Amino acid sequence: MAVSRRGFLKRTLIGGAGLTLAGAIPLALRRTLLRPAPAEPLRLFDPAEYSVLAAVADRIVPRTAADQPTAAEIGVAQKADLLLSRADPDTQRDFKQLLGLFDSALAAFLLDGRTRPFTRLSPEDQDRALVDWRDSRLALRRSGFQALERLCAALYYADPRSYSTVGYPGPPLVPRADGTVVGGTAASRRAYLDSLRAAPAGSAK
């Protein structure tokens, strides 16, 4: 294929050619602040990429009240690792490159005058960095921001542990024609099935 995404990266970043260079530097040299390894082994990300995404997720979906699960408790970065491990090769390469660029001190310096990688910024500075990406005049940075924002928000709010934070009661309890039941909660499903067993056979009209 003639026009690869790498070509897209280069074309979009004319005037900021150093960015492509920054994205190509191995993450190990970027002094990413590493997080403890997750419970399950990582499939796609290396520890630095995992740590960058976990740091981003903490700011996309920060805890703003005590009863909210954190992005780390939901396991957003680990879920993202599983999801991206099933993506096509180009998508995997692009996403890994994006995480590298996002935490690159060199890129941050060239673009925004910051000298530290994202993972080592204060939460307030991390929020400013996110907005710099969101509102950038470079289409590549806006689309990179959207990729990170959508992924973290989607993975967090698709998890049933987040439902109570948004006032979503969850799926309704749905009895199926074959006597099974779906939706509701584990407790409501069990109660429903128990009630079926308690009813004498043939009593249903």
Next chain:
Amino acid sequence: MIHDAARELTQDHEVDCDVAIVGTGAGGGIAARALSKAGAKVVLLEEGGHHTSREFDLEEATAYPMLYQEQGNRATADLSIAVLQGRSVGGGTTVNWTTSFRTPAHVLDHWRRVFGVEGLTEGALTPHWEEIERYLGIAEVPPEGVNRNNGKLWDGLGALGWERQRTRRNVRGCGFLGYCGMGCPIDAKQSMLITAIPEAVAHGAELWAHCRASRIEAQGDRIVAVHGEAIDPETLWPNGRRLIVRPKVCVLSGGAINDPALLLRSKLGNESGQVGRRTFLHPVVAMVALFDDPVDGFYGPPQSVSSHQFARRGEKMGYFFEAAPVHPMLAAIAIDAHGRELRDQMAKLAHTSATIGLLIDGFAPGEEGGTVTLKSDGMPKLDYPFHPRMEEAARSAQHDMARLLLAAGAKQLRSLHQPPVILSSERDLAALDAAPFGPNRLMMFTAHQMGGCAMGSDPARAVVRSDLRHHRLENLFVVDGSVFPTSLGVNPQLSIYGISSWAAPHVLAALGRA
């Protein structure tokens, strides 16, 4: 017989048949049914899995990775438009929101006048639509099936005196649950998964799930093989096993985006240079509204109200209005915010209503829509450039949605701009005109992918003829929404059923010649 290629293919396997069909959605399902019933030996390839209602647990975390292209993460190349597109047995029909419109007569007329499409008239299609409507139980939703989310749209349209209608839906015994987009858990939705596919299989069709068509092979002017690769459901990558189907006739029904990609990978059939060109999306702009009373937009049929008040705007791009379900994951993506703002907005989910404006693309001269090419890994890449006509229509649609939601009693509105425009009265409407427009400045979606293998009489401008047969490859047909020369201005499923039913005799005729 339904096979799972990932599990059952322990070595490469070859199969001869009359008709190979790539894809099991609206186009492939109806074609498989018609051809099997006529006695043809049909083999279907489906890259997704064979997932049934027993696996549909009403959770977005389950449904999107299992039932959508790229696990629900498909998008245009610059990520500016999120692409919701089905990927399992039943294709889009397993996950669509059931809205059923016939192809508008003026659209068919436009195709005839501008693209030289022959024979595809309202009169020719009507018997096919009538048969499909009976078959799939397509009927107008009863008033009690209009949930409060759609009710807000209904009220706003009524208050402004704008055209409104309750939609027709392909359901039988609908429980008004609201989870159509995650697979119907009670098999009320009359998707291809539970209707045409099982019927075709009962008539001897053989379906291979988890089997992606990697390329088609031709000798001279004839397709001689479809090469399939088994997809491991755990990794979603090919596991190395191959299925080679040797058909007398080949039908592509993988949908817009995937059909053109298959032809491009195969380096076949692009004499016109039009493969992948003119891809249309009904690009969606949305408006999110907060109401004092609970909306509970996660429950009840996701779509039951539609307005075509602004579908035909003369020289300008038209648009139509519908509702979108308000489930947490979809809402979090749409709200397109982060940090405290995302938290605060999500906390009001039960009071949130979502109205969508679908832009009717492809009708103006020179308006080319998107283009499908291949990425370096062979997967499709979709570019969809924004242009001034689209901007005008997007702004106008947002304006109108804001007005109708305010008329319905909304207390606060939020556009999907980055950052959003917040409105609380008609006085704020001007702020929408000042908001930025462009890729990644405004969240957009598509659930309707069309074009990329356009039909028409001119081999220089169309990929397939009006009977859906390829202009050069004499035993190759494309039977799905990718043959539409423009978008439709209505939700596409019934148009695809209709054209597939209409095309089936042409496929049979080609089989007779083979």
